[in-house]
Amino acid sequence: MSSTIALIIIGVAVLFIIGIKLLASPKTARLGNLVAAAGMLVALLTLHQPTGEYVWSQGWTMNYTLIAIGTLIGLVIGAIGAYSVKMTAMPQMVALFNGLGGGAAALVASLEFIKPDRTITTFIAVTMLFATLIGSLSFSGSIIAYLKLEGKFEKPMTFPGQNILNGLILLVILGLGGYLTINSSASQATTAFIVMFLLALFFGIAMVMPIGGADMPVVISLLNSFTGLAVAADGFAINNLAMVVAGTLVGSSGTLLTLLMCKAMNRPVTNVLFGAFGSGGGGGKAGASDLGGKTVKPIQADEAALLLGYAQQVVIVPGYGMAVAQAQHQVRELADELGKRGVEVRFAIHPVAGRMPGHMNVLLAEANVPYDQLCEMEAINPTMDRVDVCLVIGANDVVNPAAREDKSSPIYGMPIIDADRAKTVIVMKRSMAAGFAGIENLLFYKDNTRMLFGDAKASLQTLIAQLKAS
Amino acid sequence: MDTNVLFIFILSVFIGFEVISKVPSMLHTPLMSGTNAIHGIILFGGILVLAGATNPMARTLGFVAVIFGSANVFGGFMVTDRMLQMFKKKKK
Numbered sequence: 001m002s003s004t005i006a007l008i009i010i011g012v013a014v015l016f017i018i019g020i021k022l023l024a025s026p027k028t029a030r031l032g033n034l035v036a037a038a039g040m041l042v043a044l045l046t047l048h049q050p051t052g053e054y055v056w057s058q059g060w061t062m063n064y065t066l067i068a069i070g071t072l073i074g075l076v077i078g079a080i081g082a083y084s085v086k087m088t089a090m091p092q093m094v095a096l097f098n099g100l101g102g103g104a105a106a107l108v109a110s111l112e113f114i115k116p117d118r119t120i121t122t123f124i125a126v127t128m129l130f131a132t133l134i135g136s137l138s139f140s141g142s143i144i145a146y147l148k149l150e151g152k153f154e155k156p157m158t159f160p161g162q163n164i165l166n167g168l169i170l171l172v173i174l175g176l177g178g179y180l181t182i183n184s185s186a187s188q189a190t191t192a193f194i195v196m197f198l199l200a201l202f203f204g205i206a207m208v209m210p211i212g213g214a215d216m217p218v219v220i221s222l223l224n225s226f227t228g229l230a231v232a233a234d235g236f237a238i239n240n241l242a243m244v245v246a247g248t249l250v251g252s253s254g255t256l257l258t259l260l261m262c263k264a265m266n267r268p269v270t271n272v273l274f275g276a277f278g279s280g281g282g283g284g285k286a287g288a289s290d291l292g293g294k295t296v297k298p299i300q301a302d303e304a305a306l307l308l309g310y311a312q313q314v315v316i317v318p319g320y321g322m323a324v325a326q327a328q329h330q331v332r333e334l335a336d337e338l339g340k341r342g343v344e345v346r347f348a349i350h351p352v353a354g355r356m357p358g359h360m361n362v363l364l365a366e367a368n369v370p371y372d373q374l375c376e377m378e379a380i381n382p383t384m385d386r387v388d389v390c391l392v393i394g395a396n397d398v399v400n401p402a403a404r405e406d407k408s409s410p411i412y413g414m415p416i417i418d419a420d421r422a423k424t425v426i427v428m429k430r431s432m433a434a435g436f437a438g439i440e441n442l443l444f445y446k447d448n449t450r451m452l453f454g455d456a457k458a459s460l461q462t463l464i465a466q467l468k469a470s
Numbered sequence: 471m472d473t474n475v476l477f478i479f480i481l482s483v484f485i486g487f488e489v490i491s492k493v494p495s496m497l498h499t500p501l502m503s504g505t506n507a508i509h510g511i512i513l514f515g516g517i518l519v520l521a522g523a524t525n526p527m528a529r530t531l532g533f534v535a536v537i538f539g540s541a542n543v544f545g546g547f548m549v550t551d552r553m554l555q556m557f558k559k560k561k562k
Contacts, residue, residue, distance in 0.1 A: 016508055017485055023504050024493040030554035033504050037547040040511065047514055055521060063521050063529065070520070070533050071513070074540020081541070082548035093549055094503045101509050101542035107535035108515035111528055221502055228509045232482075236475060238518055244475060245482050246511040252486030253505055257498060264495065349496060357498030365556035374496060 006241075008046045013245040015039030020253060026371050043242045050239035087366045088323040091356040092149045095220045098227055099142030105230035106135030110197060112237050113180075114190050124237055125184045129177045131233035132193075133200045138226040140204030145220050148213045157209045163274055166206050173199050211272065214397070217356040218261050218272050225254025264351035264415065296432070299450035301459060304426050305466035311388035314338055315380060317348045317417055318360050321394015321429065322456055328367040330460035331393060335369065337467045347373055348380040348390075348417045350398035381418050390422035392443075394429070394456050400441045409439060425449040428456050500553045507546025513539030 016039050022032025047055040058064075078097070085093045109131035112118075120128070176196040183189055211219055228250025235243030262269045308314060316335065322328060335345045347369065353360045361374055384390070392399055399419040402409040419425050420443050427449060443449055452459055493501055516539040520532030 013482075017489060020486075020489045020501075020505065020508070023501050024490060024497065026494075026497060026557050029497060029500055029557060030551065033500070033507075033547060033550045033554055036504060036508055037551075040508070040543060040547070043511065043514065047517065049518060049521070055517065058521070063523055063532075066529060066533050067517050067520050067536055070516070070536030071540045074513070074537045074542075075544045077537070078541040078543070078545025079548060082545045082552060085549065087553075090499065090503070090549070090553065093545075094499075094506055097510075097542050097545045097549070098506050100538040101506070101512050101546075104512045104516055104535040104538035104542065105509075107531050107538070108512065108519050111519045111523075111531055111535070115528070224502055224506050224509070227512075228505070231509045231512045231515070232479065234512065234515045236479075238515060239475075240514060240518065241475065241478065243511050243515060244479055246508050248479055248482035249486040249489075250505045250509040252483045253490040254486075254502070256487050256490055257493075257502060257505075260495075261498070351495040351498075356502070358496045358501075359499055361496035362499055362553050362556065365553075368556075371496065371557055376495060 002052060005046070005048050005052070008042065009241045009245070012039045012043045012242050015042065016246055016249055020249065087363055088326065089149075090362060091217065091220060091359065092146050094356075095142045095146040095149065095216075095223075098220065098224050099139045099146065102135045102138030102142060102223065102227040102230060104135070105227060105234050106132050106139060106197070106200075108234050109135060109230070109237055110193070113184070114193060120184060122181060125181050127233040127236040129180055129196075131230045131237060132197060133173060133177065134226050134233070135230035136197055136200040137204035137207065138223045138230060140201045141208045141226075142204075142220070142223050144205050144208040145216050145223065148208070148211075149216050162206075162210055166203070169199060169203050169206065173203060207273070215272050217352065217359075218258060218269070220356070221254060221258040221261055222269075222273075225251045225258060228252075228254055261352065261357055264357065267414070294445040296444045296451045297449065299426060299452050301452065301462040302466055304450070304452050305463050305470065307389050307424055307426065308334075308338060308343070308391070308463065309341060309467050309470060311338075311343055313344045313346075313387045313389075315346050315348050315384070315387045315390045315419075315422065317350070317390060317392045317395045317399055317419055318353065318364065319350075319393065319395025319398060320354050320359075321396070323354055323359070323363055323394070325394065325456035327393065327457040327460055328363045328369075330457055330464065332364070332367040332369050333464050334460055334467075335373070337464055341467070345373065346375050346380065348377065348419075349374050350377050350395070350417050351415075353395055353398050377415060377417050384418045384421040387422040388424065390419045390425045392419055392425060392427045393460075396429075396441055397439070399443050400439070401446070402439065402442045405442065411439065419443060420446050420448070423448065426452055428452045428454070428459050430455060500550055500557075503546065503550040503553060507543060507550055510539060510543025510546050513543050515539065 015035055019032045019036030022028040109128045113128045176192050228247045232244050232247030235247055338345050349360050351357050399417050401420050403411045403414040403416045516535035520536055523529045523532045
């Protein structure tokens with residue numbers, strides 16, 4: 001590798017690192033994304049073969065025509081996906097793009113591995129097999145995650161002995177991998193390789209199928225870091241340093257992000273992956289019977305408007321229900337209307353509200369809610385006692401006091417927003433259906449809680465009209 | 471094996487941990503999306519493999535890899551930008 005290429009790659013790596021760093025603050029996040037994109041562009045324009053030839057100065061063959069066409073098709077698919085997706089469906093889109101990246105990583109490694117007449121060291125064989133395995137399971141797993149978030153087979157799919165079966169599949173995959181590492185040029189190697197590839201695809205499906213829709217953010221984050229590692233392994237295999245650096249950065253930051261998300265839910269990552277959360281719900285059912293005939297107290301919109309209009313401090317807790325009802329603009333309008341009347345309005349954002357960490361922030365940002373009105377859970381909880389009205393819009397599990405009070409509850413120990421400590425809680429909800437975790441919400445039965453039933457968007461419009469009229 | 475590459479790999483692991491350790495949870499979605507775009511660098515892997523393809527199967531699979539990688543990298547950066555352009559401070 002010439003020193004010029006080395007210097008360019010160092011520059012690209014610095015751009016990626018600065019880009020991710022800038023993504024860490026709301027003020028600079030957009031710039032950070034652009035800096036990373038600039039790094040990508042520089043790397044693309046200066047792309048060299050491992051042997052040192054500049055890729056774009058080689059003779060224009062049919063392969064190059066295919067590269068141009070393929071890149072263009074991908075660009076069009078990416079652009080259509082990126083600009084047509086609704087903000088509520090953002091997690092699905094990320095899952096899909098991640099799956100495509102994983103698929104590409106698996107294909108690149110496969111092609112290198114089954115290339116005829118090549119000699120490779122054991123180490124390189126291992127990196128190729130690793131990239132194939134991780135890339136293909138990330139591909140199929142991401143597609144299942146996408147389908148689950150789209151509402152197809154949202155419920156966890158479990159059967160007895162599932163973890164054992166998955167473990168066995170993994171053992172077979174690893175066995176084949178071990179065989180291929182030693183006999184990478186044997187005549188049966190291609191067959192064994194294809195079997196391993198297919199099993200890895202299947203394993204991705206089998207791994208994500210038993211996980212409930214509520215845990216998809218964690219799964220997508222994990223698969224995102226998997227794809228990063230597969231790309232890094234590809235970088236080793238085809239000797240491209242920029243790929244090693246970029247893939248590794250994504251792999252390690254993605255792993256940390258996954259752990260942070262699990263921490264926010266107070267569940268170890270193993271529990272997310274193998275716990276089949278929300279399938280049994282045995283603890284939750286037991287908790288529900290403890291309610292001892294307590295009933296919920298409904299409230300009408302005009303009364304709710306009065307409570308809100310004469311409050312000093314209002315905290316709004318948005319959840320996935322708000323996203324489904326597409327009510328973020330009405331929420332902002334309500335907050336503005338209350339603001340005009342001198343009510344102090346803040347938004348309490350639970351780290352895992354919605355289907356992805358920060359999902360609510362994105363939605364509220366779309367509706368032009370300034371981000372300094374958005375408070376994180378740790379900041380808002382100590383002030384909850386002084387709050388007059390806490391308005392819960394389509395959030396459920398993240399405000400369930402069972403996480404504090406009911407030791408038998410599956411969500412016991414998860415940090416929650418202490419909505420129940422406000423003087424009055426108004427819960428906007430379509431029906432009494434349980435939340436994503438499939439358990440009863442004790443909050444609905446508290447003495448200071450009022451339920452405002454109906455579609456969130458319609459209810460908010462009524463509230464706004466009432467406030468404007470009074 | 472080139473130990474320099476391994477050295478770079480190890481350092482990258484630590485840098486990856488370091489740069490996101492202080493990210494507020496409100497930015498987790500854009501961050502996930504942004505890093506997702508960065509691993510779209512796999513497009514280069516696709517390009518390099520397709521450039522050296524010598525048989526129809528390698529061409530077909532390489533072509534698919536380029537499409538996938540390209541959608542990952544372009545779509546990833548665009549969708550992240552679309553999310554982030556909406557983060558605005560209150561106009562005073």
